[in-house]
Amino acid sequence: MWIDAMITIKSHIRALAFRNPILLAGIGSFIQVWHLDQFNQFQSLNYEQSLLEDIDGIKFIQSNDRLEEAESFQFVIYSVRFVQFCKIRFEKNLNPSNIEIIKEQKIHSFYRTLDLASVPLALSDQTTQQLFIWINSRNEIIEFDSLNEGPKSKIYGPRKCILYAAKFLSITSEYSIVASGTVFKEIIIWSLEFESLKVTELQVLQGHDGIIFDLQYNAQFNLLISVSDDRSLRIWSDHRIGFCPQSFRDWASNRFESKQIYYGHEARITRTQIVIYNNFPLVVSIGEDSYIIAWSLVEPFRMLKRKKFFRNNRFWSITMGSDYLVAGGSDGSIHFLLIEEFLELNSYRSIRYQNDGISFIKSICLLDSALFKMITYDNRGMFHYVDRENSYKILRFENFDFEKNFNDYIRMALNQNRNRIVIGSKYGHLGLIRIESNTINLFRNIHGTNSVTIIKKHPKTCKIYSSGRNGKIMEYYCRMDQTRNFVEDFFHLRTFTLFSSMDWIAGFQFSLDSIHLAWGFESRYFQIWNVTENIKLFDEDCGGGHRCWDIRLETNPKEPITQIEFVYYQQNSLIRLLNRKNFEINNPSVFHNFPSIPRKINCCQLIFETDDSFFIMIAGEDTVIQILQYHRKFARFDVKQFLYGHISNVTSIRCWNDPTSQCVYVASVGGRSQLIIWRISSDPDDHNQLITQEKNINFNGYYNNQTDFEVAIRRSINNPSNIDRDSIDVRYLDVDINKVTMDGEKLQLRIIVACSDRTIRIFDYFEEIHSSSKSQLVLRIVLEAAQTCINRIRIISRIDVSKLVDDLGVHSSNDGLIHFWSIDNDYDETIDHQSSNPQRLKSIQSFRIHQTGINAIDLQINDRG
Template structure:
């Protein structure tokens, strides 16, 4: 109130501005000391004030506020023009305010208006007004003093409206609603959230282009809603509020028909409403770890379900199955039911009076369990651990899967045979809901009674090649359950220890210690009764064969001692020598993987020490080598797709390279959630092992599709991924064979029944910290980084389809990114964040289909730099016992910006340790090095930005102390004498965002926003423009009344400023600088 009077006094000092100030407050505020001071200031300084009286100061009625005749009685005593008006009379209020404004503007006089009204709703979401006033009192004011009813009577008295018109209008409205609901075929849906709910109707027919039609504008309630339900008997919609109050609204007019308060006035975290035959049953999940079950209108609750050790997050009920399921933040799922099954209809009140007990207490989640749903045969629970757990009704865990990129799963719903989930990554997924495990997975154990199997592999016909420790080689027909013992023939007279199957799986090669290679060819012709149609052999005479790999169709690669590589061509009739190579000297010189690029006639081999080597047929020595790319186990597979070479390894990485002639250039490294990445099953699916689990992982959705317990990958195993046509559609299957306890296990999985379908694609699984957008080839391209440690390049096409094109990993969160457009199709991205890490990537966008605007992104990792070095670099050659502990916390880079000098980028990094570090990136050499740092600040540097001012490049930094520092960005040298030439304090606390603009007369406008919730505008000028030695602040302006939380972002476009805040408000201002700063509020909206 004093601030309002001060603002009015400021307006008064500007003549003929026709402005006044209105301050709305009630009788509670009028009892505060500030009110008396404001009244006196307004009277003595002739400033306008308007007051209303709503009858309650939170919970204190006017009878307890004062003994006098309201607030209006105080006006004449202070010399204020005073009016009292019926606040429920629309026309009276309009006339009173119009007269008051005329007195305030024309006569420069303060006016006190007491508008006598009543607050029907609660004071706030945390308030239950029925605790201090009766429902009869509320109902009396709602019926007798309603402004709508009074205005309706006025219209009738004037002849603008009558009872017949009102009746006809209500009938017409009701008929429209009823017809729409009937046309919807029972597809009416209650949609609620926050404090609002509405009713929507689904499409009438399959050809209806409109998905849903909203029948009403959202009804705004006085409290947060936890549950809603239809109550057909009363033709009503019932809602449960967060203060355990059930309200009934007419489902046609949506008028409030009744309100029922429970005696347990507890804050609810969840709730469920069930429409019984004559009543409404309420299950209220309280903050006190119990579920209260009661019937509306009854004073005493029926049950109090106790047992959870945390708040109740969800309640589900399947009354036909006598099941209630609750979830809680104690990580448990509880199944409840009647102690003795009542032989009563479930929609009767007597049914729910029977004793309810906890049948099962289930633990399958490692974090809070958020939601659950009940199907005909299963219970499904989801939680913040990103897992979906499937349980039987008896509490037995069927299986659990991980979805939504390790983000929490917030919603789940089962419909017929499908399960729909929504997660923290913004994705909506659907998947088949199997009744039993044997519907999607079949496990068989093979024990042929021959001995201990040593190696196994699938053939082209999904049969098995089996090599035993006794040197017996068996071909096993899985369907016919017959065996062909090839070791009984003279062809297999030597001892074999290595077996490998070609990519087409028709050829199986075996190698022994006497340098003999044997190859068998499987018969794939139905009219030939023979299993094996060809047996081929060659003696290399190079000593024992250590490794056996297929480089492609018909190309077999062997490795003997001293790293000697032999490439063989395998045809239908013979095995012939093709080329000989040598692996460079290393600790373990033997082969782990091989591939051939027919376009460039290039062989690519991987060794045990993690190296990749390129060979041509004419030379034994490699043309180029990359050492230690995949750790000490070497690359597990090499895949070539067009001009792209992809390697996998047991170091949780997938590495991408581009092949051009004799050059192999590393582009991108992807890091997965499991260490052992074995090989690709198709272009977007890889397989591997996570401890004892076989893992199938999707690169497109960045999540695990399948996990199978097999004991791990250190034993012999093989996997077969294929599609099968069933006459209607194509279905995907996976076959896994592995050895365990000297037995052969086979798993057949129908992937269509467990692999999720993306209904809506998601993206980041945690907060997004930075975002840039581009328009390329008709698509919007987003580059973003967030707390999930990923940098993502995503696209949005003309059909509003959103998907991630490239995902790059950081060690920790991505706090900031800056971009530089090198060409029309290529963008350089500098990203930084936690662990003092700076990454530089190049993204090239290629339009591969102009008709469909298809975009391909070529990513290139240029720099991965850490200020303090990697863990290995810091450790050095010291053992873990001798390594000293670094007491300094890991620095976090908060913001970066750059200036360009030819092919060098000078990068300025603002860090959490109060330092500004300067680094230089050489674009030709792709190197980054730090040249100096400045530690002038005593607080964390939050923002850094480079701007052009006159002939100078300026660096501007902002800190958590509200300081803005100016630096000469070109005044950087290796002597670390880099200090700001001007520092000023603009904000009261941390600055989260700022923008600048060069304005006439060589001045600079700076807008800053931060934790003080205010927008700060400052105009600065340089004292000596020939020498950057100091600056001065010419004008300042603060706007602190448009946001209620910290400002997180600012954007400056022409003469407009846009601000965003944690309070979800987006505010638009219009600014102007002349002899002072002017900034006016234009518009405000909510982002969510």
């Protein structure tokens, strides 16, 4: 679980510090206080205090101040110009009204403080005092004790240089060991002896190709972590395994060596945090690419988890808060990421193949998840059966030439009911393998010429579904003989499209009536989507390009998914991810976040409404129109249909309800001067299902199919004098639709369209009622309507207003005017698509409403006779 808490201060969060149960966040020049409640959840105490200067760091220091009914922590805030000592006092019940931050000593500084530490010093009267030391961006250590008003001493490091990162590796009452990350790509390890103020350079580490941005050290494993703007994370350790410096002499002999180099961030890395989780050391890095990545600090070295937060521009701070990773971003937001969910849900397991001629594995098919049984197919055309003991044996098919029929690509899918495997090739072949009898049935080119990416059998029927890299799903029928052991026939039924959210669909799972889940690859990520609710359930960065993988989902009647098992092959190893999680989606809020169209939504239109649900259409900067159903009882959205037909973005949707036939006529417009008329009705057998028919499609008012339109475009390029190029490139910005006449035989609808070339196009749609297949869309007239671009357009029908003789049109434009005009005026209705001279609109009245463009209008008609 992760919580995203946005506050009102929009500034960088460069400082985070946690001491149970208090979390302090430095947001710009403000301090915000959070606390960890009894339910292990972070809650904001709504306490903020300004320090008048941007905060670079916060660090808790040791304190023995404890009161009977209250607690207090000492902490230090540092910035470019000061080091501020503070104390936070609070009651044990954490009443927000009783939180108090007390400012104590403030020491002015002229350089940025990078790290701070405290050392208890014994005095002659057997008392102790705190010696504070910090290192600044000039590679200078400053000492300060509580008995002095100002700094006790200033000591330069072995080299005078500019630092972006520094870390105290060890500090005692006698000496300190410092790591300084310079702008010259080096890390200087040096010591300071307090009594003699002797400075010694112990070691210089080189390897980074950029400025050192952060340093972290783990004393238990003697590991030094460095990150840089070269986007790399490096692990340094002494060559003596298990050696940990305990004294000054140990540090003098300690020699850090590069142990591992990690790459994975897409921008420079800003901060790291070492985490010991279940006695396993790992490091978490954050960067300006909004990624949080966990890396292993011990063998086997690898990336453990990679997660991106899309809203943040950059991450600037990170800390550990009990069971949470807490990260601060550049937009003033704080992310709380539960470590158990971030790391423990995915368990990995590898099986290493022996070096017996296998150069790579081509395909994987899971047989039994609990026993980790699977079948793999290698580059030599051999099948391997992997058993529960992590060993494998070869399944041989002596009489079948896999190289000839499937070449270098094969995809497998398990028929779990009868322990058979259906395989597919890039040539469109399908093969049915019987494991018990070692026999194969081959069906050549049954998938056409498209390479096969997924094959799936419906569990309740004899239908089989397959999909390829073109995103289309093909439905087949598998007819078995009476013994149910032999396939008599295998033929194609239909082809349809599910949705276009992925690069290519790799698999799907069925509900009782439709496809419920779908999964596949989007770039380098493997994703699982709930299709009915259009929500992403799983996202794993596996490098992309993996043709050799398989997935298994566990479900029960109460939850859609209880476990996800994902296996893929990479660098001669099988990697298995086991994700256990409750994926059930409950949203009791009256506001619903439904990630529908992957890009901006331009329009939304209500089309049907019943007692228990309603249907809406949405479209936007995508070519697909979606029909959504909202269930009032379950308070959720489902995607009912995807409508394809637009070749560019969709800008507007308007509908007219036919009360006599209980259907809806919808007009949708968009780029490339495209207009589509849809007819939508409810299924008489099931009112929750819709029947959608594409009635007419038109380009530019003159072309009724895409081929003729593209031919006209090519002709306009080759012969500009033949067709006006500007009229070809026009975009439709808005549309409205209304009824003109409707008798017992024919329906006529009026459609008006606002265009980007400052014109209005008026269409008439005709349909024979008793033969809905007979329809016609006619461009009636093109009107020059404004000096600037038309934004919105609407129809006022004389049927709705008794005083009107003609239908009226209303449109708004970029000059702030609203215009009223007659649609049924006496215009010359001769349309010549070779002409680029539209007729001038005869306006009835115009009103200036705004000084700038009007982007939205709506009408409410009050007909009082």
